[in-house]
Amino acid sequence: MAPKYQIGQKVVVMPTREQGVSLRDSSIEPYIGRTGEVTDYYWISPSASESFYLYTVRIDSAGRKAVVLHEDEIEA
Numbered sequence: 001m002a003p004k005y006q007i008g009q010k011v012v013v014m015p016t017r018e019q020g021v022s023l024r025d026s027s028i029e030p031y032i033g034r035t036g037e038v039t040d041y042y043w044i045s046p047s048a049s050e051s052f053y054l055y056t057v058r059i060d061s062a063g064r065k066a067v068v069l070h071e072d073e074i075e076a
Contacts, residue, residue: 003053004071009038011057011074013067030065035060038074 005011014032036057045051053071058064 002050003041003043003055005038005041005053005055005074005076007038007040009076010035011076012036012072013039013057013069014075015058016072028067028069028073029058036067036074039066055058067069 012035013028013033015028015032016030036059038055039058040056043051044054046050053070055069056066057069057074058066060063
């Protein structure tokens with residue numbers, strides 16, 4: 001499966017549908033609605049039949065801070 005977003009692509013940080021308890025070390029709430037640029041991506045395959053991508057996004061209006069986001073937390 002190919003990544004949904006490419007390096008250099010502009011994206012917007014979006015809230016996920018599941019706003020429950022998160023396994024993250026920190027919340028993405030300060031970045032929701034902000035734009036950024038994909039600077040890298042990684043794929044993880046927890047099982048042979050499943051894989052997903054994580055994206056490093058440099059947020060434009062947060063001092064160009066880099067944040068790692070799941071594919072469902074960003075949109076073009």
